[in-house]
Amino acid sequence: xxxxxxxxxxxxxxxxxxxxxxxxxxxxxxxxxxxxxxxxxxxxxxxxxxxxxxxxxxxxxxxxxxxxxxxxxxxxxxxxxxxxxxxxxxxxxxxxxxxxxxxxxxxxxxxxxxxxxxxxxxxxxxxxxxx
Numbered sequence: 001x002x003x004x005x006x007x008x009x010x011x012x013x014x015x016x017x018x019x020x021x022x023x024x025x026x027x028x029x030x031x032x033x034x035x036x037x038x039x040x041x042x043x044x045x046x047x048x049x050x051x052x053x054x055x056x057x058x059x060x061x062x063x064x065x066x067x068x069x070x071x072x073x074x075x076x077x078x079x080x081x082x083x084x085x086x087x088x089x090x091x092x093x094x095x096x097x098x099x100x101x102x103x104x105x106x107x108x109x110x111x112x113x114x115x116x117x118x119x120x121x122x123x124x125x126x127x128x129x130x131x
Contacts, residue, residue, distance in 0.1 A: 009026065009030045011023065015076070024096070026075070027075055039064060069084070069089050
């Protein structure tokens with residue numbers, strides 16, 4: 001059996017069209033295995049100004065957060081990760097949850113209403129819909 005240092009988990013590349021829930025579970029497992037899951041779950045920049053100054057200059061936190069961001073971005077298609085390149089792990093994960101996590105009710109209702117607005121054109125022999 002491989003030890004933890006040698007163990008690598010394979011995560012498929014997420015391009016926005018796949019199953020985000022499955023992909024995010026794979027990424028979480030990878031981050032947990034590397035011991036850097038905390039950077040997803042909490043914003044390391046939260047605190048008083050004095051605490052933030054200490055955190056900002058803590059090389060261990062900065063390096064671990066950078067590794068976590070790199071792992072997440074490495075598991076995404078280039079077109080998706082470009083917008084997150086200068087973000088913290090917490091910011092990246094929060095934005096991904098907003099974009100691909102549980103559907104936003106307002107967006108869902110809007111999409112359903114748009115779907116129901118389509119009507120078949122009776123003069124169109126090919127059966128295309130028109131708005």
